[in-house]
Amino acid sequence: MNFSSKLLEDAVNEFSKLPGVGQKTALRLVLHLLNKEQEEVNQFGNTFIKLKKEIKNCTICRNISDFSICEICTSHKRDQATICVVEDTRDVMAIENTSQYFGVYHVLGGLISPMDGIGPTDLFIDGLVARVAVGDIKEVILALSPNMEGDTTLFYLYKKLKDFNIPISTIARGIAFGGELEYTDEITLGRSIITRVPYENAMMR
Amino acid sequence: MNFSSKLLEDAVNEFSKLPGVGQKTALRLVLHLLNKEQEEVNQFGNTFIKLKKEIKNCTICRNISDFSICEICTSHKRDQATICVVEDTRDVMAIENTSQYFGVYHVLGGLISPMDGIGPTDLFIDGLVARVAVGDIKEVILALSPNMEGDTTLFYLYKKLKDFNIPISTIARGIAFGGELEYTDEITLGRSIITRVPYENAMMR
Numbered sequence: 001m002n003f004s005s006k007l008l009e010d011a012v013n014e015f016s017k018l019p020g021v022g023q024k025t026a027l028r029l030v031l032h033l034l035n036k037e038q039e040e041v042n043q044f045g046n047t048f049i050k051l052k053k054e055i056k057n058c059t060i061c062r063n064i065s066d067f068s069i070c071e072i073c074t075s076h077k078r079d080q081a082t083i084c085v086v087e088d089t090r091d092v093m094a095i096e097n098t099s100q101y102f103g104v105y106h107v108l109g110g111l112i113s114p115m116d117g118i119g120p121t122d123l124f125i126d127g128l129v130a131r132v133a134v135g136d137i138k139e140v141i142l143a144l145s146p147n148m149e150g151d152t153t154l155f156y157l158y159k160k161l162k163d164f165n166i167p168i169s170t171i172a173r174g175i176a177f178g179g180e181l182e183y184t185d186e187i188t189l190g191r192s193i194i195t196r197v198p199y200e201n202a203m204m205r
Numbered sequence: 206m207n208f209s210s211k212l213l214e215d216a217v218n219e220f221s222k223l224p225g226v227g228q229k230t231a232l233r234l235v236l237h238l239l240n241k242e243q244e245e246v247n248q249f250g251n252t253f254i255k256l257k258k259e260i261k262n263c264t265i266c267r268n269i270s271d272f273s274i275c276e277i278c279t280s281h282k283r284d285q286a287t288i289c290v291v292e293d294t295r296d297v298m299a300i301e302n303t304s305q306y307f308g309v310y311h312v313l314g315g316l317i318s319p320m321d322g323i324g325p326t327d328l329f330i331d332g333l334v335a336r337v338a339v340g341d342i343k344e345v346i347l348a349l350s351p352n353m354e355g356d357t358t359l360f361y362l363y364k365k366l367k368d369f370n371i372p373i374s375t376i377a378r379g380i381a382f383g384g385e386l387e388y389t390d391e392i393t394l395g396r397s398i399i400t401r402v403p404y405e406n407a408m409m410r
Contacts, residue, residue, distance in 0.1 A: 004294065014253070048238055073381045
């Protein structure tokens with residue numbers, strides 16, 4: 001692209017570094033910002049700087065938080081004895097949006113992925129083992145994505161936790177609500193037959 | 206969305222204000238930024254603040270520029286007597302990318318659009334008339350988008366400029382290179398027959 005201005009080019013390049021944003025989109029976004037008042041642009045820029053500077057990870061569960069211990073870990077309304085283990089903050093938000101879970105979380109910060117050079121020590125697994133070792137935990141739910149990295153991590157966590165003699169569960173896998181049986185992939189459909197559940201347990205309450 | 210952090214929510218909201226960016230995309234972008242170093246995030250934020258603070262519009266052509274007169278308006282290699290009138294900076298960049306135009310530009314800053322409350326006085330039309338009135342201009346090329354607003358603006362500019370007795374042209378409309386005749390819309394195809402050009406003029410050189 002031919003830029004008439006170095007400043008414009010710099011700004012477009014900054015947006016282009018974001019995932020899924022190409023140069024044309026970046027230019028559109030920059031020109032949109034240029035039409036705003038200086039004050040709004042300052043707010044736009046400073047919000048991210050402030051976020052990066054002040055954001056914390058909860059020392060208990062490692063979820064993104066404004067405080068050193070997050071609101072879920074300090075809440076008396078949450079069941080502090082049930083831990084749901086997830087990959088990252090997005091998964092916490094997804095589960096919170098269901099309004100179906102009232103325990104606490106543990107954010108691993110990734111999944112074991114030898115291909116990407118991510119091993120168990122790169123994740124917040126020691127923190128999870130330490131929480132369970134304290135002894136007040138009555139269930140650990142492993143809510144990881146159903147892919148190869150998720151299954152590897154699942155297996156590793158199970159090995160680490162099984163000696164504590166507490167129930168370890170994983171979220172149910174099967175065909176999605178509203179999904180069509182004939183369009184479900186063979187593996188999911190096959191597994192959903194093997195792991196079938198009693199009718200009374202399966203219906204939404 | 207349930208945010209575990211006010212800072213996170215603010216940052217997601219700032220991205221969501223951009224055109225075409227929804228909350229999920231915004232969250233993805235914010236989490237991407239959070240994985241960067243503080244210095245990179247500072248650079249990201251400050252680039253836009255600096256852009257807005259320091260960017261200028263060329264006093265001659267109103268194109269976005271780092272200086273009060275842009276590089277095209279000061280260039281000795283450009284034909285300063287041919288003015289190409291465009292809607293905004295993006296059009297200047299698009300034409301510059303063709304490497305087929307060697308004159309200068311005039312950026313209107315929009316198109317006449319009564320529906321959006323944009324009248325001729327909201328655009329940089331006086332500046333164009335003043336440039337032509339000085340008398341050294343030998344052609345004005347109107348390169349506006351072929352839609353209702355573009356045609357309205359075209360008609361208005363033509364009325365304003367015709368008394369100066371200089372050639373006023375518009376960019377050619379017709380079927381695109383690489384386009385298929387049968388898929389071209391009727392209006393474009395019909396007009397392209399009426400405004401047919403001699404074979405020698407039509408071929409790419």
